[in-house]
Amino acid sequence: MIELEGLTKRYGDTVAVDRLTFTVRPGVVTGFLGPNGAGKSTTMRMILGLDHPTAGDVRIDGRHYDRLKDPLTYIGALLDAKAVHGGRSAYNHLLCLAQSNGIPERRVAEVLDTVGLTSVARKKAKGFSLGMGQRLGIAGALLGDPRILMFDEPVNGLDPEGIHWIRTLMKSLAAQGRTVFVSSHLMSEMALTAEHLVVIGQGRLLADTSMADFIRQNSRSYVRIRSPQRERLLDVLHEAGITAVQAGGGALEVEGDKAERIGELAARSGFVLHELSPRQASLEEAFMRLTADAVEYHAHSRPDPAPQDWGAGWKGA
Numbered sequence: 001m002i003e004l005e006g007l008t009k010r011y012g013d014t015v016a017v018d019r020l021t022f023t024v025r026p027g028v029v030t031g032f033l034g035p036n037g038a039g040k041s042t043t044m045r046m047i048l049g050l051d052h053p054t055a056g057d058v059r060i061d062g063r064h065y066d067r068l069k070d071p072l073t074y075i076g077a078l079l080d081a082k083a084v085h086g087g088r089s090a091y092n093h094l095l096c097l098a099q100s101n102g103i104p105e106r107r108v109a110e111v112l113d114t115v116g117l118t119s120v121a122r123k124k125a126k127g128f129s130l131g132m133g134q135r136l137g138i139a140g141a142l143l144g145d146p147r148i149l150m151f152d153e154p155v156n157g158l159d160p161e162g163i164h165w166i167r168t169l170m171k172s173l174a175a176q177g178r179t180v181f182v183s184s185h186l187m188s189e190m191a192l193t194a195e196h197l198v199v200i201g202q203g204r205l206l207a208d209t210s211m212a213d214f215i216r217q218n219s220r221s222y223v224r225i226r227s228p229q230r231e232r233l234l235d236v237l238h239e240a241g242i243t244a245v246q247a248g249g250g251a252l253e254v255e256g257d258k259a260e261r262i263g264e265l266a267a268r269s270g271f272v273l274h275e276l277s278p279r280q281a282s283l284e285e286a287f288m289r290l291t292a293d294a295v296e297y298h299a300h301s302r303p304d305p306a307p308q309d310w311g312a313g314w315k316g317a
């Protein structure tokens, strides 16, 4: 478990992390999201004792990082895959880490095998591709068989097979009851990997919730309908107090989670439906809506209006 309480970091006038309070729990993958400059890396560095908080506190299973004996056996982290002595082989890099943390040498071969680097174990890390470097960093995190794992952008530079591998690895680590805390800018990947989300913007906590609730609360859900008896269906929906609007391709759209009700009304009236599909916006859309005001550098076009403004502005495609 990782517990943050009022965690704050200032660099001069910049408040990088602003009174963050949340707990990362074991047994699920927790995604850590925020726009560029939101304070994710600074938060992770403070968790690992690499940066000192200006105020507040962070504990690893109840203790400060610098009070942990052989810290790699409590928490393993990948922060910067390039932070490897390039002149050392993958094997020797991991061996040094193992020896300085009271970890038996046999773990080196085990984790190299887990991350798929056994065949290049004796090669110097400076010749590694970005993806191989990420795998080596992950091997380092796993070395002490820790109960807590933290990864900053772990899929950076990985090909689709590597991304799939990381997803499976993280889920299996969480399924073993470990605490897994991971940041990523790849929303589609995060949506598949994380069950819980912590979202920050400008250093502040914006959300600490399950993935499902996050998407539900920060995006619109609607039902798309197509019927050859569209006009008559519109009348029946109207009589039932359901507002439908015209969408592209001759379809209708109804705001909210009303697919079952619409299906029942259509059946009762004997209407043929060619489509009745509940739709939910993606994690990416939900994230953009929530963090629209917390983005440090905006391009010219802004994301869609916030969910509460959506009804008024929405007239259908």
Ligand SMILES: Nc1ncnc2c1ncn2[C@@H]1O[C@H](COP(=O)(O)OP(=O)(O)OP(=O)(O)O)[C@@H](O)[C@H]1O
Binding pocket: 011, 014, 015, 016, 034, 035, 036, 037, 038, 039, 040, 041, 042, 043
């Ligand atoms: N050593 C430092 N000195 C001064 N300012 C810093 C330092 N480290 C981070 N910052 C500032 O703190 C804020 C948070 O940065 P941080 O790197 O933690 O964000 P992030 O969420 O990890 O961003 P990204 O997604 O771009 O990696 C930014 O405004 C950044 O410029």
